[in-house]
Amino acid sequence: MTVVVKIGGARAVDPAGALADVAALVDAGEDVVITHGGSTAVDDTLERLGIEPEYVETPSGVVGRFTDEETMEVFEMVLPGLLNTEMVASLQSQGVDAVGLSGVDGKLLHGPRKSAVRVVEGGKRKIRRGDHSGTIKEVNTDLLETLLDAGHTPVVSPPMAGADEDEDGNSIITAVNTDADRTAATLAGDLGARLVLLTDVPGILEDPDDESTLIESVETPGEFDELESAAEGFMGRKVMAIEEALDAGASDAIVADANATEPITSALDGAGTHVTAGAVTEEQS
Template sequence: MSGERTDGGAAADEPPVVVKIGGAKAVDPAGAVGDVAHLAANGRPVVVVHGGSTVVDETLERLGIEPEYVESASGVTGRFTDAETMEAFAMAMAGKLNTELTAQFRSAGVDAVGLSGVDGGLLSGPRKSAVRVIEDGKRKIRRGDHSGKIESVNADLLSGLLADGYTPVVSPPMAGDEGDGEVTPVNADADRAAAAVAGALGADLVLLTDVSGVYADPDDPGTRIDAAATPDELAAVEAAAEGFMGKKVMAATEALDGGAGRVVIADANVRDPVVAALDGEGTTIKRSALGADADEGGADGDENAEVEGGETA
C-alpha cells in the first residue's frame, strides 16, 4: 500500500465492494491489489472479478489459433468461442490469470481464494450454442459457440467466504446449462459477471479500466461525466459510451437493476484507484438513475453481448 489514504468507506457496516479489474495490457492491477488489502484490513468485504481478453488472444496465437470476433445485430462486438477457443479461454482465465492474480493478493496480505464461475455453480445460466451475427452486412446464425448469459449467482458461497474473512477472486468461465442436466464451461463477459455478483450481494461496483470514466467527447478526458443520478443523466452517459465503454455502461445498469447500490467506472492506473473511485473519482452511476419505474431485469441488453471478447480495458 502506498502512502496515506482517505477512508474510502472502508467500514464493516458498509456494503460489500465488487472490484472488476480489466484484462487489457494497459490496466495495471497493482494499485487495486493494494486497495483491496486496505479495504479488507478495515473490515469491508470485497469480491474481485477479473477479465483477460488480451491474454486469451495471446494464448490462442501461441496455439496457432486465430482469435475471432463477431458483431451482433445491435452492433456489439464479442468473441466467437468455439470448442478449441474455449479450451484456450479456460487455460488463460481460470488457469493462468486467476492463479497469478490470487497469488498477488496473497502476497499483499489478502486471504484470497481463486474461483472460476464453474466452481460451486458460482456463475450459471443457459449455454448459447448459436449466436446471431452480422457478416458482410447480412444477418447470420453461427453455431458451435460456447458462451452464456449469467442468470444465477451463488451468493451463499460468496457470503460464506466473506464471513470467514476470505476475499474471492472470480473469473469466467461460467457454468453453462445444456438443458439436459449437463454443465459445460462457457465464455461470459467479465464486466457483466461483475455486475451479476454486485447485484446478488447488494454491493457497490467499481469497474476499473484504462480511462478515468465515461467522456462526453470520447477523445477528450476533460469531458468526463462525473455522475448520473437521474434517467436523463443516465441516457447522456449511454449516448456518450462508445466501443468497450458501451459494455461497461450496460453492465452498470444491469448491476443497479439487480440490486447494486452504485457503480463507478474509474481508472485502474491512478494512485489508490478503488478508494479514489469510492470517494467519487470516476463516473458514478446511482440507483436513482434507473428511475422509480425501472423494470425487473430491464437491463438485459443484447443477446450476444455476454461473450467476453472485445474487452480492451
C-alpha cells in the same frame, strides 16, 4: 457494504495498484469481491497457437468475443488458471486470505449455454453457431457470503457453469464463456454491493479521444440515455453491465481508471463515472 471490483484485462491495465488497494481495504475491515477479465492474455495465447481471435458485433452494437471450441480451451487455461492464480498469490503476499474461484466452482455462476449468437456482419444480421458462451441466471451467493464471513476474499473469474445437453439429450454442465463486466454486475446486484469497474481510461468519455470530456455523474434516466449514446465499442458492454447491476440491486456503479493511485479507494471517493440506482428505470431495464 460489500464492494465488487472488476479489474480489466486490457493490455494497458496494470493490476498491481488495484490489488494493493484491495489489501488496504480488507485490512480496514471492508468486504471485497474481485472479478477479472483477461482478453489480452487470451488473445496473446491464441496468437501464439496460430489462432486468430474473433470479435463480433451484436445487432445492438455491443462488441464481444466469439468463443469457438478452440478459443474456449484457451480461455479455461488462461483465466481461471494463469491469471486468477497470479492474482490470488499477489493478494496472499500482501496478507489477504484470498480464494480463487471460477464460475463453475460450486456453480457460483450458473445459467443456460448459448450455442448460437446473433451478429452483424457486412451490415447484415446473421446467426453464428458453435459459440461457447452463456447467460448468468443464478449466483451462489451463499458460497460468497460464507467465504466473506470466514474472512476470505473471493477472486472470481469466468468461465461459468453452462446448462447444456449431451448427444442423448441428458442435462449436463459445461464450462462456457461469460463477459467479465456482466459477471461483476451480476455479483454486485445479488450481493446488493457497490460496483467498481476498473479499466484503462478515467471513466466513460463523451469523446473517447478526449479525457477532459469525462462524464462524472449520472443520476437521472435522461442522463443515463446520454451515457448510453456516448459509450462506444467495449464501453457499451460496461454500460449494459451497469444497467443490469443497478436493476438487480447494486447500490451504485462506477467506471474508473485501474492505473490511478489507489484506484478503488479513489473511485469510491468520487473519481471516474458514477451512476446511481435512480438513473435506471424499469422501462430502460
